[in-house]
Amino acid sequence: MADALVLDPWGTSSIKDYTKLMQQFGIEPLSEELVKELPYAHRLIRRKIIFGHRDLGIIVKALQEGSEYAVMTGIKPSGDFHLGTKLTSEEFIYFLSLSPKARGFFAVADLEAYADNRIPLEESYQIALNNLMDMLALGLDPKRVYVYRQSEEMSVLRLAFIFSRSVTYNTLEAIYGQKPFSLYFSALVQAGDILNPQLPHNDGPKPTVVPVGADQDPHIRLTRDLASKHRDDLGFIPPAATYHKLLRDLTGQEKMSKRNPMGILYLNEGLKSAKLKVMNAYTGGRATAEEQRKMGGEPEKCVIFVELLSAHFLEDDKKLEELYWDCKTGRILCGECKARAWELISGWLRDHQARRSKMRDAAERLLTEKTF
Amino acid sequence: MADALVLDPWGTSSIKDYTKLMQQFGIEPLSEELVKELPYAHRLIRRKIIFGHRDLGIIVKALQEGSEYAVMTGIKPSGDFHLGTKLTSEEFIYFLSLSPKARGFFAVADLEAYADNRIPLEESYQIALNNLMDMLALGLDPKRVYVYRQSEEMSVLRLAFIFSRSVTYNTLEAIYGQKPFSLYFSALVQAGDILNPQLPHNDGPKPTVVPVGADQDPHIRLTRDLASKHRDDLGFIPPAATYHKLLRDLTGQEKMSKRNPMGILYLNEGLKSAKLKVMNAYTGGRATAEEQRKMGGEPEKCVIFVELLSAHFLEDDKKLEELYWDCKTGRILCGECKARAWELISGWLRDHQARRSKMRDAAERLLTEKTF
Numbered sequence: 001m002a003d004a005l006v007l008d009p010w011g012t013s014s015i016k017d018y019t020k021l022m023q024q025f026g027i028e029p030l031s032e033e034l035v036k037e038l039p040y041a042h043r044l045i046r047r048k049i050i051f052g053h054r055d056l057g058i059i060v061k062a063l064q065e066g067s068e069y070a071v072m073t074g075i076k077p078s079g080d081f082h083l084g085t086k087l088t089s090e091e092f093i094y095f096l097s098l099s100p101k102a103r104g105f106f107a108v109a110d111l112e113a114y115a116d117n118r119i120p121l122e123e124s125y126q127i128a129l130n131n132l133m134d135m136l137a138l139g140l141d142p143k144r145v146y147v148y149r150q151s152e153e154m155s156v157l158r159l160a161f162i163f164s165r166s167v168t169y170n171t172l173e174a175i176y177g178q179k180p181f182s183l184y185f186s187a188l189v190q191a192g193d194i195l196n197p198q199l200p201h202n203d204g205p206k207p208t209v210v211p212v213g214a215d216q217d218p219h220i221r222l223t224r225d226l227a228s229k230h231r232d233d234l235g236f237i238p239p240a241a242t243y244h245k246l247l248r249d250l251t252g253q254e255k256m257s258k259r260n261p262m263g264i265l266y267l268n269e270g271l272k273s274a275k276l277k278v279m280n281a282y283t284g285g286r287a288t289a290e291e292q293r294k295m296g297g298e299p300e301k302c303v304i305f306v307e308l309l310s311a312h313f314l315e316d317d318k319k320l321e322e323l324y325w326d327c328k329t330g331r332i333l334c335g336e337c338k339a340r341a342w343e344l345i346s347g348w349l350r351d352h353q354a355r356r357s358k359m360r361d362a363a364e365r366l367l368t369e370k371t372f
Numbered sequence: 373m374a375d376a377l378v379l380d381p382w383g384t385s386s387i388k389d390y391t392k393l394m395q396q397f398g399i400e401p402l403s404e405e406l407v408k409e410l411p412y413a414h415r416l417i418r419r420k421i422i423f424g425h426r427d428l429g430i431i432v433k434a435l436q437e438g439s440e441y442a443v444m445t446g447i448k449p450s451g452d453f454h455l456g457t458k459l460t461s462e463e464f465i466y467f468l469s470l471s472p473k474a475r476g477f478f479a480v481a482d483l484e485a486y487a488d489n490r491i492p493l494e495e496s497y498q499i500a501l502n503n504l505m506d507m508l509a510l511g512l513d514p515k516r517v518y519v520y521r522q523s524e525e526m527s528v529l530r531l532a533f534i535f536s537r538s539v540t541y542n543t544l545e546a547i548y549g550q551k552p553f554s555l556y557f558s559a560l561v562q563a564g565d566i567l568n569p570q571l572p573h574n575d576g577p578k579p580t581v582v583p584v585g586a587d588q589d590p591h592i593r594l595t596r597d598l599a600s601k602h603r604d605d606l607g608f609i610p611p612a613a614t615y616h617k618l619l620r621d622l623t624g625q626e627k628m629s630k631r632n633p634m635g636i637l638y639l640n641e642g643l644k645s646a647k648l649k650v651m652n653a654y655t656g657g658r659a660t661a662e663e664q665r666k667m668g669g670e671p672e673k674c675v676i677f678v679e680l681l682s683a684h685f686l687e688d689d690k691k692l693e694e695l696y697w698d699c700k701t702g703r704i705l706c707g708e709c710k711a712r713a714w715e716l717i718s719g720w721l722r723d724h725q726a727r728r729s730k731m732r733d734a735a736e737r738l739l740t741e742k743t744f
Contacts, residue, residue: 111530115537116537118605151530152526154524157526157529157530157532157533158529161561162486162487164553165488165554168552168553169553172553181541181544182539185560189533
């Protein structure tokens with residue numbers, strides 16, 4: 001692929017937005033020089049879906065020195081894993097895979113799920129169990145990750161408490177805009193989650209990387225600010241972060257929402273319903289087949305191409321580029337392309353679901369045992 | 373004593389303030405009818421230092437029915453116990469003494485001490501240990517109280533988290549005025565402390581009474597509001613509270629402060645320094661002995677009379693009334709009165725400190741073991 005433009009779900013103007021976002025908030029572009037320092041580049045990096053970072057140099061340095069670092073992520077239990085949560089999961093697993101000295105921290109935000117959605121803690125447990133089955137099927141090494149539930153992790157709430165003394169409304173408002181008290185409270189708990197790996201009982205302080213969607217940057221900025229403020233008393237190193245672009249849903253909507261079920265492909269979805277969704281996905285096709293043969297399709301606008309194949313299901317860069325030009329020049333029409341895509345997707349879903357079904361015990365252990 | 377006026381450290385205008393306080397915020401006066409329903413009236417009730425309450429009827433009802441109720445208090449570890457902390461401790465012990473079905477909950481706010489004063493958790497532990505030795509010497513039955521450290525009490529921080537969803541800035545500002553984020557955060561944690569006795573693992577929900585100083589009413593109002601909001605999902609009963617007047621320090625200042633050490637009498641204070649403080653206490657004496665013999669003293673303005681003897685060290689109502697009139701009519705001058713007071717106070721301190729010195733092991737057990 002000569003250029004990442006085709007992979008941008010927001011079109012040209014959105015590229016401008018990401019640039020603006022980076023400039024405004026000081027997110028660094030993920031330069032080729034930096035990528036070369038990594039043992040290998042993940043598909044999401046090669047395709048510039050992960051477009052930026054903060055301080056990733058501290059992780060590169062840890063890799064070069066063979067020293068410990070932490071990778072941090074979490075979920076607010078709400079439902080089954082889908083393509084969006086697959087993205088962050090793969091990034092988490094990727095950063096863990098780069099070094100035997102990397103340790104994963106995975107927060108299950110069950111308190112937040114209760115507070116916001118009145119999901120009982122036991123129900124959160126079941127949801128998280130299901131999600132962890134997906135993560136294990138995606139390749140997560142259970143020996144490398146510490147999974148905890150917010151409701152059981154005293155140290156995170158302790159940190160939130162301490163951090164409440166180190167912020168002002170001005171800081172919070174500058175970062176998040178005017179938001180309800182509860183959101184600010186949650187933000188401090190999330191800062192606690194992100195810095196939890198750096199506490200002494202977790203062998204901290206140590207460099208930490210948090211792979212997130214671009215919309216999560218406010219949490220990263222707040223946490224880095226708090227880490228700096230508590231450098232002296234708690235020894236924190238401001239966490240690094242990588243940022244991925246926000247992908248559209250299957251119907252081309254810019255934000256996934258459960259209110260639009262046709263837009264979301266779940267990792268444990270039945271093949272029949274998955275096929276229906278893929279076949280009805282938003283494409284970059286023209287009004288008529290005739291027109292498309294003449295003018296070519298618009299793969300950069302196409303959910304099948306951008307969100308499904310490029311972001312998720314076609315690992316081979318060369319094949320992806322071929323497909324791009326086949327579409328662009330009108331050599332392949334949407335029907336055939338969808339059929340090919342479905343072949344890949346259904347194969348992936350079948351394999352994933354077969355792996356996943358064997359992961360219940362391992363997921364249960366992760367949720368109930370302290371791994372390290 | 374015909375009238376409680378003499379016991380009011382604020383003078384007549386301050387009585388007006390307490391009345392206004394009660395009217396404005398809906399604190400009920402502690403009526404004689406209600407007091408009669410209690411098994412016995414504590415010195416602080418008889419002398420109307422405890423002047424008001426909210427919902428104390430729920431405790432009276434529990435007493436009459438012989439059913440369970442909780443008594444809740446806590447400290448932010450900061451230093452040794454003094455006359456101010458003795459007041460709340462005695463109230464706590466009093467409400468526990470009224471029924472074998474009463475259970476005490478005592479919160480050690482070590483997280484708050486760390487967050488506000490950077491007191492390490494281990495130091496808080498030592499301070500709390502010392503404080504508990506005083507409480508045991510004051511008569512606290514260790515079998516009747518559950519002592520916990522905020523830093524170890526997951527359920528309190530869970531509650532604070534949940535409550536953060538149930539408040540708005542408007543509510544918080546209406547109750548506390550415009551305050552920094554950290555204070556609002558603390559307020560939610562304190563609400564968590566107060567409702568902790570009502571959680572299922574503490575055999576809740578059940579009626580709870582919190583004896584506090586009048587300045588603590590905002591916490592009670594917030595907590596009652598949150599309890600009402602979570603009546604359906606968590607079953608909370610809005611907690612009852614009793615209110616005591618704020619007493620002056622030994623030098624007659626209206627608020628005790630460590631910046632004025634001559635004003636504070638510590639329960640474990642050496643007799644020499646205690647005597648110095650008592651002998652230099654602010655009195656209601658006249659300019660000259662001559663004048664005082666003629667006009668009489670002003671016991672209602674006198675720290676020896678109001679704060680030391682009436683509030684703390686002279687249990688016998690009759691003797692207190694005699695002293696009042698002896699002073700009022702000029703039959704006794706300040707020198708003699710101070711000498712008598714010192715006799716009582718030094719005797720009390722000696723006894724208390726002897727009892728206290730044997731309480732280290734019991735205090736340690738309270739801080740480290742779950743009592744029930």
